[in-house]
Amino acid sequence: MTPNDFRRAGDAPLSRLQRFFDALGKGVEGVLDANYVIPSQLVIDGKSGFTLRGNGHRIKLADGAPTGWGGSAIYMVRCTDFQIVDLVCDGNRIRRKVAEDPAHVIVVDKCHRWTFRDVHAVNGTCDGFFISAGGNKAGSGPNGAVSLDDCPSNWKMERCVALNNYRQGASIIESIGGLISGGRYGLTDGILDDGSGPGAGIDLEPDNQPGWPPNRIRNIRIHNVLFDRNQGPGLLITRVNGVRNIEVSDCTFDQNRKAAIESVGDEVAILRPRVKGWSGAAYTRRAAAPPKRGAIDIGYQAGPTRIVDPEFQTTSRTGTTANPCIYVHGGAAANISITGIKSDGSASIICGAHSPHVRVSHSVIDLRNATQQDAFTFLGDYPVFEEVMLLGVYRRAAYFGGKSPRISNNKFYIRASDPESSVISAWDAQSPEFRANLVEYETRDASIVFGIGPDAVVIDNIVINSGNPTAFSFTAAPRLSSGNQMLKARPVR
Numbered sequence: 001m002t003p004n005d006f007r008r009a010g011d012a013p014l015s016r017l018q019r020f021f022d023a024l025g026k027g028v029e030g031v032l033d034a035n036y037v038i039p040s041q042l043v044i045d046g047k048s049g050f051t052l053r054g055n056g057h058r059i060k061l062a063d064g065a066p067t068g069w070g071g072s073a074i075y076m077v078r079c080t081d082f083q084i085v086d087l088v089c090d091g092n093r094i095r096r097k098v099a100e101d102p103a104h105v106i107v108v109d110k111c112h113r114w115t116f117r118d119v120h121a122v123n124g125t126c127d128g129f130f131i132s133a134g135g136n137k138a139g140s141g142p143n144g145a146v147s148l149d150d151c152p153s154n155w156k157m158e159r160c161v162a163l164n165n166y167r168q169g170a171s172i173i174e175s176i177g178g179l180i181s182g183g184r185y186g187l188t189d190g191i192l193d194d195g196s197g198p199g200a201g202i203d204l205e206p207d208n209q210p211g212w213p214p215n216r217i218r219n220i221r222i223h224n225v226l227f228d229r230n231q232g233p234g235l236l237i238t239r240v241n242g243v244r245n246i247e248v249s250d251c252t253f254d255q256n257r258k259a260a261i262e263s264v265g266d267e268v269a270i271l272r273p274r275v276k277g278w279s280g281a282a283y284t285r286r287a288a289a290p291p292k293r294g295a296i297d298i299g300y301q302a303g304p305t306r307i308v309d310p311e312f313q314t315t316s317r318t319g320t321t322a323n324p325c326i327y328v329h330g331g332a333a334a335n336i337s338i339t340g341i342k343s344d345g346s347a348s349i350i351c352g353a354h355s356p357h358v359r360v361s362h363s364v365i366d367l368r369n370a371t372q373q374d375a376f377t378f379l380g381d382y383p384v385f386e387e388v389m390l391l392g393v394y395r396r397a398a399y400f401g402g403k404s405p406r407i408s409n410n411k412f413y414i415r416a417s418d419p420e421s422s423v424i425s426a427w428d429a430q431s432p433e434f435r436a437n438l439v440e441y442e443t444r445d446a447s448i449v450f451g452i453g454p455d456a457v458v459i460d461n462i463v464i465n466s467g468n469p470t471a472f473s474f475t476a477a478p479r480l481s482s483g484n485q486m487l488k489a490r491p492v493r
Contacts, residue, residue, distance in 0.1 A: 002033040014038045017059075024050040024082075032057040032087065039065050041072040048080045054087025054119075063095040067125050071096075071103025076111055077134070083115040091124035091165070098166040098190055100197065104130035105165070110140075110150045120161040121170075128162030128185075131155075132173035133216065148213045151176045159183045162201070166190045169201045169230070174216040179223070186228035192258075192284040199232025199258065199283075204265065206240045215242035225251045231283055233259040237268060239301060247271065253295075257283035260295045264332075266303030270296065276313045278347075280323045294327025294352065302332040309340035315347035323349070330354035330380060341365055341388075348372035348394065352379075356402070359384040368392030368415060374399050385410065393423065400426040408435040415442055422451035427475055429453040440464040440490065448473045455479050464490055 006019040013036045021042055024030050026049035035058045042059070059073050073089035091105040105121040108114070108131045121128030131152050133139065139146035151174040159182040162169030169185035172178070185201035192199040202225075206216050227234025234256040237246055244266040253260030255277035261270060278295040295312065298305050312325045325347050328336050332355040339359075341350060345366035353360065358380055365388070367375055373395035376385065381403040389411040390397050395418040400407070405426055414423060423439055426432035432453050439449050439462070446467040452458060454476035460483040463471050472484060 001028065002031050003036075004033050014040065014042070017042055024052065026050065029053065031055060032059075035060070037062050038073070040070050041075050044074065044076045044079055046078045047082065050082045052082070052084045052087065054085065056086055056088065058088040058090055060090040061092045061096060063092065065092070065096055067097055067099050067103035068101045069103075071101070071125070072107050073105050073121075075107045075109070077109040079111045079114065081113045082111075083117065084119055086118045088120040088122065090122050091128075093123045093125045093164070093166055096125050098125045100167055100191060100195075101126055104128070104171070106130070108132070108152055108155075109134045111152050111155070113154045115156045115158065116160050117158045118160065119157070120163075122161070122163045122165070124162075124165035124167075126166055127168045127171045128165040129157070129160070129170035130173065131171065131175055131178075146174075146209070146212050148176065148216070150174070151216050153177050155179070156181065157183065161185075163187045164189070167197055167199065168203045170203070172202070172204045172217060172220065173206055175220060176216070177219045179221045180225060181221075181223045182225065184226040184228065185234070186226065186230055188230040188232065190231070192231050192289065193286055195286070197232070198236050199230060200236040201227040201230045201234045201256070203236045203238070204243055204246065205236065205238040206243070208240050210241065212241065215244055217243045218245045220246050222246075222248045223250055226254065227251065227256055227260070228254040230256045231258065232256070233262040233297070235261045235263075237261070237263040237265040239264045239266065239303070242266070244303070248273065252276065255279075257281070258292055259297045262297045262299060263305065264299040264302040268303065268305045270305070270307045270310070272309045272311075273307075274311045274313065275325065278312065278315045278323075278325065280316070292323060294324050296326045298326075298328045298332050298336060300329045300331040302329065302336075304333050305336050307336075307338045309342070310338075311342040312347050312350075313344045315343070324352045324377075325349065326351040326353070328353040328355050328358055335359065339363065343367070345369045345392070348375065350375045352377045353383060354379040356380040357382045357384075360388060361385075362387045364389045364391070366391050367394060370394040373418065373421075378402065378405060382406075389413075396421050396423060396425055398424050400424075400429045400432060402429060404431045404433070405429050406433045406435075407437060408433070410437045412437070412439045413442070414439065414445065417441070417445050417447035419447050422448040422473060424449065425451040426453050426456075427451040427473075431455040431457075431479075433457040434461050435459050437461045438464070439466075441466060451475075452478065456481070459483050461485075462487060464488075
């Protein structure tokens with residue numbers, strides 16, 4: 001069926017489309033037949049088993065259409081087992097009032113087992129997509145309380161697009177089991193200049209409702225998505241009332257201004273992210289804005305997190321070490337794991353890791369265009385830095401300031417050193433352990449190689465082409481030191 005099947009003499013497009021939507025149901029396929037401009041939202045309520053095909057047509061809010069409740073393009077509530085394909089919904093933000101209010105372009109409320117494929121939510125006066133369990137007094141629990149059964153579940157968004165929205169591209173407020181695969185979430189801009197707000201491409205953030213069931217966002221997968229030129233982070237993962245079991249894989253983050261990813265969720269896996277265009281430039285004109293930290297920012301009270309094979313390209317930062325490629329807050333969970341870091345050589349500051357037991361390993365990192373020292377800084381206790389190769393180190397490669405850092409089986413190739421410091425500094429660390437590290441200078445150099453704090457274990461480390469007879473500099477007698485070598489040239493094998 002098409003909207004034309006529901007035409008009545010003298011009717012308005014909104015009335016015709018609403019009758020068309022009211023006729024959707026089990027086994028029904030609705031097909032848009034034209035572009036439509038509407039003064040207020042269309043509602044799909046309590047429908048199941050239907051398909052809506054947009055055929056690339058656009059439903060657009062009219063110039064000057066009110067925002068607030070009723071200001072969306074489509075509001076879906078209590079629907080199940082349906083799909084919407086190839087539809088564009090346009091919030092017309094340039095000719096309507098932008099505001100942090102409920103006029104999101106497409107709202108999905110208490111819906112289960114649904115698929116959006118090639119659906120676009122653009123030019124929103126607030127969010128593009130808004131996925132939630134609704135509000136107080138509208139839930140399925142006693143006296144209208146929201147229950148876990150109200151949380152949207154088992155849904156997919158495939159190749160969907162959210163561009164040029166005011167607050168977020170997509171807000172996931174409640175969801176249990178969802179997949180976002182492919183598509184683009186970008187160009188979000190505006191709210192951070194007017195006040196506080198996420199400004200994210202996608203935001204996983206429940207409303208703060210401590211009386212509601214916890215863990216209302218969980219088991220979400222985000223795969224192969226482009227996040228580009230968002231004013232805030234490309235992706236924001238909060239921990240409000242519990243956000244857990246989130247997997248982000250094979251996504252590209254290009255020129256997002258506040259961060260590529262900000263995460264404080266629990267059980268988060270960030271797999272093979274490609275981060276482009278990370279810059280130290282300001283993300284908002286607002287003077288009291290929160291500080292900008294890392295491109296991948298694991299924040300205060302973040303839970304267990306894995307970062308695997310992150311790649312950083314065309315990185316440009318100036319002045320300070322405040323904005324590394326990866327930042328781990330000192331109040332994040334212990335045992336954050338970071339493996340397989342890659343850089344195209346444009347980055348200077350790779351990682352500032354400040355929580356305890358952070359593990360950085362199995363990486364080959366190009367620093368040959370670095371202009372700042374301290375590619376790595378560890379301020380937390382018990383860090384592990386192992387099986388890492390740094391190419392073209394500029395001055396100091398890494399600084400360790402906490403208890404018992406373990407630095408083992410690494411290779412450091414030194415392009416330029418600092419006579420006032422050491423290449424690897426653990427002078428301020430208690431009980432550092434250096435095992436089987438290799439340091440090689442491109443040209444003969446007299447700088448200190450290892451700055452070693454008290455109660456140290458220093459075993460089987462090799463320094464090549466150093467001109468400093470005290471390349472191993474101890475602040476106190478080590479607990480154990482053996483098998484360390486100073487060589488004029490790399491041994492022939």
